[in-house]
Amino acid sequence: MCYIFLSDFGVGVIIFKKQGVSMKIRVSKNDALIVVDVQNDFMPWGALPVPDGDKVVPVLNQYIQIFVERGASIFASRDWHPERHSSFKPYGGTWPVHCVRNTEGAMFHKDLKLPKDTYIISKATTEDKDAYSAFDGTNLVNILNERGIKRVFVGGLATDYCVKATVLDALRNDFCTFFLEDASRGVEVQKGDVEKAIETMLLNGAVSVTLKDLK
Numbered sequence: 001m002c003y004i005f006l007s008d009f010g011v012g013v014i015i016f017k018k019q020g021v022s023m024k025i026r027v028s029k030n031d032a033l034i035v036v037d038v039q040n041d042f043m044p045w046g047a048l049p050v051p052d053g054d055k056v057v058p059v060l061n062q063y064i065q066i067f068v069e070r071g072a073s074i075f076a077s078r079d080w081h082p083e084r085h086s087s088f089k090p091y092g093g094t095w096p097v098h099c100v101r102n103t104e105g106a107m108f109h110k111d112l113k114l115p116k117d118t119y120i121i122s123k124a125t126t127e128d129k130d131a132y133s134a135f136d137g138t139n140l141v142n143i144l145n146e147r148g149i150k151r152v153f154v155g156g157l158a159t160d161y162c163v164k165a166t167v168l169d170a171l172r173n174d175f176c177t178f179f180l181e182d183a184s185r186g187v188e189v190q191k192g193d194v195e196k197a198i199e200t201m202l203l204n205g206a207v208s209v210t211l212k213d214l215k
C-alpha cells in the first residue's frame with residue numbers, strides 16, 4: 001500500500017507502508033515543534049487526568065532532541081487559567097478545576113526536557129473565555145510567520161481537545177501540519193473520541209507521523 005499526501009505548498013509526502021521502504025521527513029530550521037499542554041494536571045494522577053498522559057513525555061523528549069539538532073523552533077503551550085475560570089464546574093463549566101496559573105498542577109511535567117529558548121504560549125488566561133487551541137487568543141501565528149516557519153509538528157495533551165484544536169487552527173492558517181501520533185494521548189470523555197479527533201485532523205489535511213518518519 002502506498003499513500004501520497006500533497007501539501008498546499010506542493011511538497012509531496014510519500015509514505016510507503018508494509019513495503020520496507022518509507023520516505024523520511026527531514027526536519028529543518030523553518031519547522032516548529034508545538035508541544036501542547038504537557039502539564040501535571042493532565043497526568044494520570046492530576047486533576048483532569050488523561051489516561052497514559054505521562055507516556056508522551058519520553059517520546060516528546062526525542063522529538064525535542066531532533067528539533068534542537070536541526071535548529072528548528074520549539075513552542076510549548078500551557079493551559080493557564082485564573083482561579084475562577086468559566087470552564088470549571090463550580091463556575092458553570094464542564095471540567096474539574098485544573099491548570100490554575102502558577103500552581104503545581106499548571107507546571108510542565110518535570111521530566112519534559114524543554115530547551116531554555118522554548119517559546120511558551122499561555123492560553124485560556126481570562127475568566128470568561130476557554131481556549132483549546134494554542135492559536136486562540138495568543139500571538140502564535142505572528143511568531144511563526146515572523147520566523148518564516150511553514151511546517152508545524154503538533155503533539156501532547158489532549159488529542160481530542162487541545163491537540164486537535166491546535167492542529168485544525170494550524171491548517172486554517174495554511175501551515176503544513178503534522179500530528180505526532182506517538183506523542184499524543186486523549187481524554188476520551190466518550191469512547192471513540194480520540195479516533196474521531198484523528199479522523200477529523202486527517203480529513204482537514206493533517207498528516208499523521210511517528211518518530212520513525214522523521215530524520
Ligand code: VGL
Pocket residue numbers: 037079095132157158159160161162163
Ligand atoms: C484541555 C480540557 C480542558 C486540553 C484543556 O489541554 O486538552 N482539555 N482544558
Ligand code: ZN
Pocket residue numbers: 079081087095098099124
Ligand atoms: Zn483547560
